[in-house]
Amino acid sequence: MYQLNFKQDRPIDLIGIGRLCIDLNANEFNRPMDETMSFNKYVGGSPANIAIGASRLGLKSGFIGKVSDDQMGNFIVQYLKKDNIDTSNIAVDDTGAVTGLAFTEILSPEECSILMYRDNVADLLLNTDEVSEEYIKKSKALLVSGTALAASPSREAVFSAIDYALKHGVVVIFDLDYRPYTWKSSKETATYYNLVAEKSDVIIGTREEFGMMEKYQTHETSDHITAQKWFDYKAEVVVIKHGAGGSITYMKDGTSHKGGIFKTKVLKTFGAGDSYASAFIYGLLHDWEISKAMEYGSASASIVISKHSCSDAMPSTDEIDKFIGGAEKL
Ligand SMILES: Nc1ncnc2c1ncn2[C@@H]1O[C@H](COP(=O)(O)OP(=O)(O)OP(=O)(O)O)[C@@H](O)[C@H]1O
Numbered sequence: 001m002y003q004l005n006f007k008q009d010r011p012i013d014l015i016g017i018g019r020l021c022i023d024l025n026a027n028e029f030n031r032p033m034d035e036t037m038s039f040n041k042y043v044g045g046s047p048a049n050i051a052i053g054a055s056r057l058g059l060k061s062g063f064i065g066k067v068s069d070d071q072m073g074n075f076i077v078q079y080l081k082k083d084n085i086d087t088s089n090i091a092v093d094d095t096g097a098v099t100g101l102a103f104t105e106i107l108s109p110e111e112c113s114i115l116m117y118r119d120n121v122a123d124l125l126l127n128t129d130e131v132s133e134e135y136i137k138k139s140k141a142l143l144v145s146g147t148a149l150a151a152s153p154s155r156e157a158v159f160s161a162i163d164y165a166l167k168h169g170v171v172v173i174f175d176l177d178y179r180p181y182t183w184k185s186s187k188e189t190a191t192y193y194n195l196v197a198e199k200s201d202v203i204i205g206t207r208e209e210f211g212m213m214e215k216y217q218t219h220e221t222s223d224h225i226t227a228q229k230w231f232d233y234k235a236e237v238v239v240i241k242h243g244a245g246g247s248i249t250y251m252k253d254g255t256s257h258k259g260g261i262f263k264t265k266v267l268k269t270f271g272a273g274d275s276y277a278s279a280f281i282y283g284l285l286h287d288w289e290i291s292k293a294m295e296y297g298s299a300s301a302s303i304v305i306s307k308h309s310c311s312d313a314m315p316s317t318d319e320i321d322k323f324i325g326g327a328e329k330l
C-alpha cells in the first residue's frame with residue numbers, strides 16, 4: 001500500500017497551480033495545420049484540464065494562476081466557475097500580457113501536434129505574492145505542472161506553493177508536463193524538474209519526460225531505476241506512462257503495477273495524459289487500490305481521446321463507469 005496522508009479535515013481536495021490557456025483544436029481532421037481553416041476554442045493548459053477533470057469527477061477543486069485582462073482571460077475564469085472550480089486565487093495580469101494559445105493539428109489519429117503561441121503569456125507572470133499560504137493549507141493535495149517552472153516569476157511562485165504544501169502536510173503531486181518550447185536549455189529544465197521531484201509525493205510523467213530529467217546522468221536507466229531514485233527522496237508513487245503501451249506505477253513498498261489500455265476510437269491523442277491524471281488522482285484521494293486508480297485513469301483517457309476537446313470532454317464518474325462496463329481492455 002502507499003502512504004499518502006490526505007488530511008481529511010481539509011475543505012478542498014485538489015488545488016492546481018500553473019497555466020490557464022486556450023486550446024484551438026482543428027475542426028478539419030486528417031489535414032496539416034497550414035491547410036486547416038477553422039478551429040474550435042476550448043479552455044486548455046494541462047493543469048487546467050486536470051483540475052476540470054477532477055471537478056467533473058466530484059473533487060472539490062481550486063486553482064492558483066494568472067490570466068490576461070481581456071476576453072480570453074475572462075472566458076477561462078467563467079468556464080472554470082461553471083465547472084465548480086474555485087477561482088478566488090486566480091490573479092488577473094495588469095501588464096498587458098496575453099493568454100497562451102495552443103493550435104492543434106490532427107493529421108491523423110496517431111499524428112497530432114501542437115503549435116504553441118506563448119510569448120508574453122500571463123500564466124508565467126504568476127508571482128510569489130499571489131500564492132497564499134492560507135489557501136494552500138485548506139487543500140488535501142497540490143497539483144504542480146512542470147511547465148510553470150519554465151520562467152520567473154512563475155518558477156518561484158511554484159516553489160513557494162510547494163513550501164507551503166510541505167509545511168502544512170498537503171500532498172504534492174507533480175505532473176511533469178514537459179513542453180520543450182517554453183524552456184531555454186535542457187540543462188536548466190532538468191535542474192528545476194529534479195528539484196521539484198525531490199519534494200513530491202506523487203510523480204506522473206511519460207517515459208520521455210523522465211528521460212529528459214535523466215539526460216545528464218551517466219548510468220543506464222529503466223522504468224524501475226527511474227522510480228527507485230525518487231523513493232530515496234519523498235515519493236510514495238511514481239507513474240510512468242507509455243502512450244498506447246499503457247502505464248506502470250511503482251510504489252515505495254517495492255511493488256509495481258502495470259496498467260493496460262482500453263480499446264477506443266481515437267480522434268486525437270492529446271489530452272490523454274491530463275484525463276489519465278485527473279481520474280488517477282481521484283482514485284488516490286479515495287484511497288483506491290493503485291491498479292483501480294490506474295484503470296480509471298486509462299478509461300478517462302480513452303474517452304477523451306475519442307472526442308474533439310481535452311477540457312470539455314472530461315468525463316463524469318457515471319461516464320467512466322459505463323465506459324469500463326462496456327469496453328474491451330487490451
Ligand atoms: N491510443 C490509445 N488508446 C487507448 N488509450 C491510450 C492511447 N494512448 C494513450 N492512452 C492512455 O492514456 C494514458 C496516457 O497517455 P500518454 O502516455 O500518451 O500520456 P501523455 O503523453 O502525457 O499524453 P498527452 O498526449 O496528453 O500529452 C496511457 O497510459 C493510456 O492509458
Ligand SMILES: O=C(O)C[C@@H](O)[C@H](O)C(=O)CO
Nearest residue numbers: 023044045046102270271310
Ligand atoms: O497543455 C497545454 O497547454 C495544451 C493542452 O491544453 C492541450 O490540449 C494538450 O496538450 C493536452 O495534453
